[in-house]
Amino acid sequence: MTNDPAQATTHKWVVTAYILAQVIGMPITRLLASRFGRKRFYQASVLLFTGASMTCGLARGLGSMVVFRVLQGFGGGVLLTVSQAILRESFPPEEQGLAMDPTGWAPCWHRRSVQR
8 A cells, every 4th residue: 555645546546446447348248249149249348358457467557457457348248248138138028137156145255255
């Protein structure tokens, strides 16, 4: 941590950039997935998220880290949305809840492990 307020504000942008890009990516997903196909769009978003994660690890400054986090957030938002659409499409209505259950529990497990 730093005592410099300007530095602390810049660090907050690393998190904020991911969240904003994720939220912006979600509504655009339906249009892009219907245009390019869900499977192909899902594969592209996996590559985008993985590539952006790698570049985040290689970032040399906060400015580049924020840019790479925007790309990572967009890829993550698309991954979340398209994966749920694919699950809904793959299972009959009576089994959809069971299929989507792990998707809903993962954030809860992570939060619980962080709090300990």
